[in-house]
Amino acid sequence: MQLTFDADVESFRAEFAAFLDANLPTEAETTERAYSSAHVPDWARRWQRLLFDAGWLLPGNTPEFGGRGASIVEQYVHLEELSRRRIYHSFNPQGLGIIAASLLSFGSEEQKRRWAVPILRAEITAALGMSEPGAGSDLASLRTRAVLDGDHFVVNGQKIWTSGAHDADVLLTFVRTDPDAPKHKGISVLLIPTDTPGVTRRPFGSVVDRDDVDFNEVFFDDVRVPAENLVGALNNGWHVANGSLGHERTLLWLSFAERLEDLARDFHPADVLGADAYARLVMDLQALRLLGSAALARAARGEQDVAALSVLKLLGSEAVQKASEQAMESAGADALVHPVVAAPYAHLSLEAFSSGWFERYLRSFAGTIAGGTSEIQRTIIAERVLGLPRS
Numbered sequence: 001m002q003l004t005f006d007a008d009v010e011s012f013r014a015e016f017a018a019f020l021d022a023n024l025p026t027e028a029e030t031t032e033r034a035y036s037s038a039h040v041p042d043w044a045r046r047w048q049r050l051l052f053d054a055g056w057l058l059p060g061n062t063p064e065f066g067g068r069g070a071s072i073v074e075q076y077v078h079l080e081e082l083s084r085r086r087i088y089h090s091f092n093p094q095g096l097g098i099i100a101a102s103l104l105s106f107g108s109e110e111q112k113r114r115w116a117v118p119i120l121r122a123e124i125t126a127a128l129g130m131s132e133p134g135a136g137s138d139l140a141s142l143r144t145r146a147v148l149d150g151d152h153f154v155v156n157g158q159k160i161w162t163s164g165a166h167d168a169d170v171l172l173t174f175v176r177t178d179p180d181a182p183k184h185k186g187i188s189v190l191l192i193p194t195d196t197p198g199v200t201r202r203p204f205g206s207v208v209d210r211d212d213v214d215f216n217e218v219f220f221d222d223v224r225v226p227a228e229n230l231v232g233a234l235n236n237g238w239h240v241a242n243g244s245l246g247h248e249r250t251l252l253w254l255s256f257a258e259r260l261e262d263l264a265r266d267f268h269p270a271d272v273l274g275a276d277a278y279a280r281l282v283m284d285l286q287a288l289r290l291l292g293s294a295a296l297a298r299a300a301r302g303e304q305d306v307a308a309l310s311v312l313k314l315l316g317s318e319a320v321q322k323a324s325e326q327a328m329e330s331a332g333a334d335a336l337v338h339p340v341v342a343a344p345y346a347h348l349s350l351e352a353f354s355s356g357w358f359e360r361y362l363r364s365f366a367g368t369i370a371g372g373t374s375e376i377q378r379t380i381i382a383e384r385v386l387g388l389p390r391s
C-alpha cells in the first residue's frame with residue numbers, strides 16, 4: 001500500500017499552499033462571525049470569490065465554475081490543506097456542496113448561469129429543502145405538493161430542518177408533482193427564491209442553545225414558481241436527490257478525521273479511564289484515515305463503492321461522538337460552563353469546534369443524523385457489505 005502522493009500531486013499541493021499563505025484573510029479582517037449556514041459575512045464572501053476567481057474554490061470543476069479540472073486525489077489534497085489551516089472554502093456549505101453541485105449536474109445552462117455561478121461566487125446563498133415533518137430518513141414520503149398551472153407551479157406544504165433558510169436567497173425544494181405515481185417516481189425539484197409571496201421561514205434554536213439558530217421550518221402557501229425553475233426532468237427528483245447527497249460523500253470522512261484530530265489535541269484525560277478513552281480515539285482516527293485512504297484510492301481508480309462510504313460515515317461520526325462524550329466526562333462540571341474555551345483560539349474556524357465540551361458533544365449529533373442517520377448506515381452496511389438478509 002502506498003501512503004504517500006505522487007510528485008505531481010505534491011506540486012499541486014505546494015501551489016495551493018503558496019496561494020493560501022499569500023491570501024488567507026487576517027484575524028483583523030475576520031471579526032464578523034457567520035450566524036447560520038447561509039449567513040456569509042462580507043469577508044467570507046470576498047474570500048470565496050477570491051478562491052473562485054483563482055480556480056481554487058472547487059478544483060474539480062472547470063474554470064468557469066471555480067475550478068481547474070483537478071483529479072479526485074488533488075481535490076482531497078485541496079481539502080486537506082484547507083482543513084489543516086481550519087478554514088472553509090465557503091460558509092454556505094449546502095449552497096456550495098449540494099445545491100450548486102446539483103445544478104451543475106442536473107440544471108439547464110440558464111440555471112447554471114442564473115443560480116449556480118452566483119452561489120459559487122458567494123453573491124447569493126442557498127438552502128436545501130428536502131426533509132419534512134413526516135419525511136426524513138424516508139425522504140420519498142415527502143408531501144409538499146406542486147401543481148402545474150400554466151407556466152407556473154403552485155406549491156403548498158412544509159419543510160423542516162432547513163439549515164440557514166432564514167438567511168438564504170433561494171431554496172432547492174423537493175416537491176411531489178405526481179401523487180398517483182409510486183412514491184419515488186412522483187418527485188420533482190424546484191428552485192424557489194425565498195422572497196416569493198407565500199414562503200414563510202420560521203427559524204428555531206438548536207439543542208445547543210435557543211440562540212443557536214440555523215434550523216428552520218419553511219411553509220409554502222400557494223407559492224407560484226416559474227416552470228423554468230424546475231431542475232432536471234419533471235418527476236425525476238429522486239435521481240436528483242441521490243446525486244445531490246452523493247456529491248461530497250467520497251471525501252466526507254475527512255471532516256470527521258479533522259474533528260478527531262481537534263479532540264486528540266484538546267482532550268487531556270484526567271484518569272485511567274480517560275486515558276483508555278483517549279487511546280480509543282487515537283485508534284479510531286488511525287482506522288478512519290486508513291479506510292478513508294483506501295476509499296480515495298478506489299475512487300481514483302474510478303471504482304464506486306457506496307456501501308464503503310457508509311462505513312466511513314458511521315465510523316467517523318460515532319467516533320467523534322464517543323470521544324466528545326468521554327472528554328466531556330473527563331472535564332467534569334467544567335464541561336458545562338459555557339463557553340469553556342477548550343481549544344486554542346483559531347480565528348478562521350467556526351466557533352463550534354473551539355467551544356466547550358458540552359457544546360461539542362451536543363454538536364456531534366449533527367454528524368450521526370444529517371446525511372443519513374447511523375441506523376440507516378447500519379442497514380446499508382448490513383445488506384450491502386455483510387450480505388445479511390432483509391428483515
Ligand SMILES: Cc1cc2nc3c(=O)[nH]c(=O)nc-3n(C[C@H](O)[C@H](O)[C@H](O)COP(=O)(O)OP(=O)(O)OC[C@H]3O[C@@H](n4cnc5c(N)ncnc54)[C@H](O)[C@@H]3O)c2cc1C
Binds near residue numbers: 131369371375
Ligand atoms: C445538523 C442537521 C442539519 C440538517 N440540515 C438539513 C437541511 O439543510 N435540509 C434538509 O432537508 N434536512 C436537513 N436535516 C434533516 C436530516 O436530513 C434529517 O434529520 C435526517 O434525514 C433524519 O430524518 P428525521 O429527522 O425525520 O428522522 P426520522 O427519519 O424520523 O428518524 C427518527 C429515528 O428513527 C430511525 N429510523 C428511521 N427510519 C429507520 C429505519 N428504516 N430503520 C431503522 N431506524 C430508522 C432514525 O435512525 C432515527 O433514529 C438536517 C439535520 C441535521 C441534524
